[in-house]
Amino acid sequence: MPVRLDTADSDFDARFQDLLDSKRESSQDVSDTVSRIIADVRARGDAAVLELTNKFDRTNFAAADLRISPEEIEQASAQVSEEVRTALQTAHDRIRAHHEKQKPEDHVYQDALGVTLGTRWTPVDAVGIYVPGGLATYPSTVIMGAVPAKLAGVERIALAVPTPGGQISASILLAAQIAGVTEIYRIGGAQAIAALAYGTETVGRVDKIVGPGNAYVAAAKRQVFGQVGIDSIAGPSEVLIIADGSANPAWIAADLIAQAEHGGGAQSILVTTEKGLADSVAAEVDRQLSLLPKQQIAREGWEEFGAIITVASLEEAASLANRIASEHVELALDDPQSILPAIRHAGAIFLGHHTPEAIGDYVGGSNHVLPTARSARFASGLGVLDFMKRTSILGCDPTSLSALAEAAVAIAEVEALDGHGRSISIRLNR
Amino acid sequence: MPVRLDTADSDFDARFQDLLDSKRESSQDVSDTVSRIIADVRARGDAAVLELTNKFDRTNFAAADLRISPEEIEQASAQVSEEVRTALQTAHDRIRAHHEKQKPEDHVYQDALGVTLGTRWTPVDAVGIYVPGGLATYPSTVIMGAVPAKLAGVERIALAVPTPGGQISASILLAAQIAGVTEIYRIGGAQAIAALAYGTETVGRVDKIVGPGNAYVAAAKRQVFGQVGIDSIAGPSEVLIIADGSANPAWIAADLIAQAEHGGGAQSILVTTEKGLADSVAAEVDRQLSLLPKQQIAREGWEEFGAIITVASLEEAASLANRIASEHVELALDDPQSILPAIRHAGAIFLGHHTPEAIGDYVGGSNHVLPTARSARFASGLGVLDFMKRTSILGCDPTSLSALAEAAVAIAEVEALDGHGRSISIRLNR
Numbered sequence: 006m007p008v009r010l011d012t013a014d015s016d017f018d019a020r021f022q023d024l025l026d027s028k029r030e031s032s033q034d035v036s037d038t039v040s041r042i043i044a045d046v047r048a049r050g051d052a053a054v055l056e057l058t059n060k061f062d063r064t065n066f067a068a069a070d071l072r073i074s075p076e077e078i079e080q081a082s083a084q085v086s087e088e089v090r091t092a093l094q095t096a097h098d099r100i101r102a103h104h105e106k107q108k109p110e111d112h113v114y115q116d117a118l119g120v121t122l123g124t125r126w127t128p129v130d131a132v133g134i135y136v137p138g139g140l141a142t143y144p145s146t147v148i149m150g151a152v153p154a155k156l157a158g159v160e161r162i163a164l165a166v167p168t169p170g171g172q173i174s175a176s177i178l179l180a181a182q183i184a185g186v187t188e189i190y191r192i193g194g195a196q197a198i199a200a201l202a203y204g205t206e207t208v209g210r211v212d213k214i215v216g217p218g219n220a221y222v223a224a225a226k227r228q229v230f231g232q233v234g235i236d237s238i239a240g241p242s243e244v245l246i247i248a249d250g251s252a253n254p255a256w257i258a259a260d261l262i263a264q265a266e267h268g269g270g271a272q273s274i275l276v277t278t279e280k281g282l283a284d285s286v287a288a289e290v291d292r293q294l295s296l297l298p299k300q301q302i303a304r305e306g307w308e309e310f311g312a313i314i315t316v317a318s319l320e321e322a323a324s325l326a327n328r329i330a331s332e333h334v335e336l337a338l339d340d341p342q343s344i345l346p347a348i349r350h351a352g353a354i355f356l357g358h359h360t361p362e363a364i365g366d367y368v369g370g371s372n373h374v375l376p377t378a379r380s381a382r383f384a385s386g387l388g389v390l391d392f393m394k395r396t397s398i399l400g401c402d403p404t405s406l407s408a409l410a411e412a413a414v415a416i417a418e419v420e421a422l423d424g425h426g427r428s429i430s431i432r433l434n435r
Numbered sequence: 436m437p438v439r440l441d442t443a444d445s446d447f448d449a450r451f452q453d454l455l456d457s458k459r460e461s462s463q464d465v466s467d468t469v470s471r472i473i474a475d476v477r478a479r480g481d482a483a484v485l486e487l488t489n490k491f492d493r494t495n496f497a498a499a500d501l502r503i504s505p506e507e508i509e510q511a512s513a514q515v516s517e518e519v520r521t522a523l524q525t526a527h528d529r530i531r532a533h534h535e536k537q538k539p540e541d542h543v544y545q546d547a548l549g550v551t552l553g554t555r556w557t558p559v560d561a562v563g564i565y566v567p568g569g570l571a572t573y574p575s576t577v578i579m580g581a582v583p584a585k586l587a588g589v590e591r592i593a594l595a596v597p598t599p600g601g602q603i604s605a606s607i608l609l610a611a612q613i614a615g616v617t618e619i620y621r622i623g624g625a626q627a628i629a630a631l632a633y634g635t636e637t638v639g640r641v642d643k644i645v646g647p648g649n650a651y652v653a654a655a656k657r658q659v660f661g662q663v664g665i666d667s668i669a670g671p672s673e674v675l676i677i678a679d680g681s682a683n684p685a686w687i688a689a690d691l692i693a694q695a696e697h698g699g700g701a702q703s704i705l706v707t708t709e710k711g712l713a714d715s716v717a718a719e720v721d722r723q724l725s726l727l728p729k730q731q732i733a734r735e736g737w738e739e740f741g742a743i744i745t746v747a748s749l750e751e752a753a754s755l756a757n758r759i760a761s762e763h764v765e766l767a768l769d770d771p772q773s774i775l776p777a778i779r780h781a782g783a784i785f786l787g788h789h790t791p792e793a794i795g796d797y798v799g800g801s802n803h804v805l806p807t808a809r810s811a812r813f814a815s816g817l818g819v820l821d822f823m824k825r826t827s828i829l830g831c832d833p834t835s836l837s838a839l840a841e842a843a844v845a846i847a848e849v850e851a852l853d854g855h856g857r858s859i860s861i862r863l864n865r
Binding site: 062068088089091092093095096099102103105106107112116120121122124125127129130142143144145174176212213227230231233234237238240255256260262263265266267293297298299303341343348349350351352353354355356357358359360361362363364365366367368369370371372375376378380381382383384385386388391394395396397398399400401402403405406407411412413415416417418419420421422423424425426427428429432 | 518729796
């Protein structure tokens with residue numbers, strides 16, 4: 006059964022802390038294995054990637070198979086049903102329209118001293134997007150990664166996707182085509198991350214790698230960080246629903262189940278001011294689970310990691326939400342705006358009764374690659390800025406340099422960097 | 436002697452690649468040692484931090500000494516000369532004025548379907564700024580870290596600075612006071628990073644850690660990434676100067692020396708269209724080095740890592756600059772604007788003959804914590820956005836949910852996430 010907590014209980018603090026601290030992933034230390042894989046790919050390139058891929062994905066690829074050809078992409082895409090094609094195109098168009106607004110503007114100006122100061126944004130040249138394969142087939146994740154990269158102006162957008170048993174979903178290839186991916190490699194795991202970071206004969210080196218993956222992928226991203234940029238280290242998905250008496254228990258239950266069906270440690274939490282709602286949601290989850298075709302993963306996830314917390318007020322709910330810093334926060338309230346400003350740490354917030362989190366996963370327009378495992382305390386969801394970088398611009402003329410020289414030289418002296426001070430004073434006419 | 440290359444040489448490509456690949460830091464693998472330190476600090480808190488600090492910094496601290504008291508800060512600050520106080524205040528005010536313009540704006544709107552979409556920025560609650568101690572005393576780095584954090588709205592700004600032999604520069608404490616640092620810990624190394632990431636009895640846990648450090652600090656930041664946010668992994672500093680015949684060889688030489696005097700692998704590169712300038716700069720560097728009070732570090736740095744590259748055109752210079760992706764790029768040209776758009780990968784760009792890089796280190800207004808080791812390909816300098824995170828806002832009403840439902844449910848089906856589809860369809864009135 007999921008945990009039931011009440012902020013009025015005397016042991017609430019300790020039990021809530023346990024919930025925060027609970028591990029939802031096996032903390033398998035794969036860093037040594039991953040180090041060896043990265044070193045091998047750096048040393049042997051394609052040969053290492055092929056050997057590892059054929060072993061882990063049970064395939065029989067030659068080097069020429071690693072990159073999926075334009076013809077294969079075209080053929081596979083053509084097999085996707087018209088309904089799914091339309092849906093992916095709709096998702097793409099809405100996500101593109103929203104992310105378009107994230108494009109930053111350059112700003113160069115002169116201050117009162119005549120110093121030119123500025124900020125200029127430029128795209129990363131080449132990025133790799135990792136998309137998990139195997140159990141899950143997520144064309145939506147391809148779109149969420151590639152659209153902001155494309156908008157940023159990235160020239161090469163490479164996709165790495167493992168194909169266990171050689172199988173790949175046609176919808177992944179179609180999504181890549183729609184979103185403007187420039188190359189697709191059928192490789193996964195740490196070997197994919199290593200190949201993207203260092204390049205091989207077949208795999209072009211990129212400058213930044215984004216996207217979720219398993220423990221090996223996460224460890225590899227951590228190790229290649231610095232050689233390339235990475236987004237955050239992804240953990241299991243999670244939702245926190247804040248609901249009051251105005252919420253529909255059946256709808257809340259459906260959202261809790263939708264999160265739990267991701268499996269792999271995915272967590273669903275309900276925080277509510279209404280004890281009655283807590284009870285009816287718990288009953289609804291059981292009822293709806295029994296109607297779900299593949300209920301086992303969702304049931305196990307809900308029972309192992311689910312939680313229902315009753316609170317005295319919405320303010321208290323917001324305070325817990327900030328401590329949990331969930332990837333997704335739903336405000337199942339008639340007036341979500343009333344507590345929206347109080348929710349400071351969340352990957353994404355879903356307003357009101359008619360915004361199930363799943364709409365944001367696909368077609369809402371916002372990104373579904375969001376900070377997990379409490380990292381919304383410091384991290385943001387994927388966006389256009391992840392594929393750009395900011396260059397500072399600074400320009401002095403003789404007058405403004407003279408005006409700034411005394412202060413700069415004084416600090417250089419305190420820092421015992423005489424050469425710094427001299428590079429300024431040598432330019433002064435005295 | 437520094438490397439001399441010319442793009443016209445037949446072996447240029449290979450030698451330039453060697454320059455790009457050259458290691459400027461000992462690639463000492465300290466990750467196992469750092470893992471043990473982090474585990475120890477997590478397990479034993481203050482006791483471990485004290486033991487490690489007293490050992491590595493040759494101090495004899497008790498737990499009560501780890502945090503520097505307001506009285507000590509006040510006393511030390513009062514000892515700083517008026518000249519340096521004014522200089523640090525000037526630096527602070529200019530850096531604050533420039534970074535103020537980096538504050539992002541929230542944007543929430545309704546699209547044509549009536550879907551509410553938005554982006555909201557909120558500050559990180561607590562950050563840790565690491566400032567190296569020992570050989571270097573860099574009050575400017577304190578200001579560069581704390582000012583954008585303060586502007587972002589961060590409540591707790593903690594400083595960690597090692598105090599070898601118990602010594603700390605009064606200017607560091609004054610800079611912290613000016614910039615609004617809320618707490619200062621006299622600890623360094625991996626133990627400081629572990630204490631900030633996990634908290635101890637004395638050290639308050641933070642959500643993000645920024646700032647440069649040695650190999651142990653870098654490895655520790657890599658390992659705690661995920662538990663907290665981090666900025667990039669810093670490497671040795673570097674400058675690339677692009678100069679034509681209009682440049683003053685003595686000024687260029689002074690800038691090359693200023694970079695080299697950082698030591699620890701710092702690199703100075705001149706790229707010029709004028710062979711004559713290349714020769715006179717080389718001679719000037721030798722001449723000026725012999726006049727520098729502490730010339731050894733700068734001379735060794737210049738001889739071991741310096742490079743002078745002659746090119747056929749400024750376009751060729753820009754192309755090399757993009758491959759090098761230097762932390763600092765100086766355009767020592769009469770018309771720097773002419774090639775500015777062509778420089779796509781650089782931490783900061785300094786325009787014209789009167790903008791020595793050192794002015795940006797201190798009082799220009801831009802940040803001096805910048806991407807090194809070619810990471811300007813994907814990373815930016817420190818700024819206000821590093822201390823904030825973006826939350827997506829999504830809101831549907833019954834009408835807009837209905838409009839989006841079909842596409843969302845179709846994608847959920849392709850992804851075999853029935854519960855996702857049901858969380859949408861259960862809300863539709865049919």
